[in-house]
Amino acid sequence: MANLALFDLDHTLIPTDSDHEWGRFMVKLGIVDAENFARENDRFYADYKAGKLDIHAYLVAMLTPLAKYSREQLKAWHDQYMHEVIKPAIIPAAMELVRKHRDAGDLCCVVTATNEFITAPIAEAFGVEKLIACEVETVDGHPASAYTGFPKGTPSYREGKIVRTEEWLASLGKTWSDFERSYFYSDSHNDIPLLEKVTDPIATNPDDTLRAHAQKHGWRILELFQPT
Template sequence: MKTVIFDLDDTLLCGDSEFKWAEFTVEKGFIDKELYIKKISEFENDYRAGKMDFEAYCVFLLNPLIGKSIQEVNFLVTDFINQYEKTLIDSLSYELLERHENDQKIIASGSLNFIVKGFSDFFSIDTFFGTPLEIIDNKVTGNLAGVPTFAEGKLSTMQKWSEENNFQLEEAIFYTDSINDLPLVKACKNSIIISPDAKLEKYAKENSLEIIYR
């Protein structure tokens, strides 16, 4: 049995779950629409350029949830996935899961932990890592807790898991679309690239990595 690590957004999913989550919060009236359009455009441009202030982005997404209980958040996530399932999940999503039906599957995503958990539950994947949010007295504070699972943080998270599970990380198969995941791409012998951004596509071709286009 192999160990397979999936990035979530634009990899196992055919879109970005956090961008869609932000749209969802606008629809629910949690975020002003004009502010949303301005901020998301800025964050998306920075993300594509590989220079995103990831913590600021997460805090922006968490702001509408301040004071909500984790139960309220989980209810919203269920509603969100039901609404956006057909937008974010395509045939390749299921093909990748079927390819590794009998393997150990892990989702490692920079997205906020509660969103990653929602999709992990949807796909029946038991092990998942997302950016942790601070919960005090069962309520969202709007702050992060611990290391964001983004870029080097995703690598360190998977290194820690590997040590705890007596696993050699280099033996994992890793699927991703983003240059931000280059540290983990380099750590795994077998990285498979999904419809990559220009920088990761260049790296993949130079290093003879398999590329799958949606």
């Protein structure tokens, strides 16, 4: 029987926050107001780390600039972002972690609160075909259409990660009980709800709150980004 392997992304598989870094990248490109956007980007990031993020407001703030540009232009910018920011940050240990589960035949999925525009190419870089991320609305609902600048559906944030994961499993005709073991790797205390659902929660590069929770409950702690 294949097991289930779920991975958070930011500060779990990559040692940075792809959402926050994309915001900084938009400032660098000059496609947002540098001072105001940078301030708001930092504020939202601080709210996330504090566990008090207004996920809808954050998604609107991050997605609104996308509506001003064509898919072709956005792809070109994202390719540049991957080349300059993300790929240099991907370390072999993280790639090997994912590869280990893939080689074992486990059902793998990246489950992230960052939106799908930013994260789809990153999940692809890790060789993970299934991505659960905050969904981005398009003009007429077609996947190739221009973005409206708004999110859609249930945000994959905190308890929303459970909702979205269970919807995905149901679409495959599966539930948690169909897997002998289920793994979830995450760095964030915001992911404690989903960590508590799996048989094998792994606090990966954990923040202080998650580290304390993991130690209290005897969860495995994995440090991928320690200097060698």
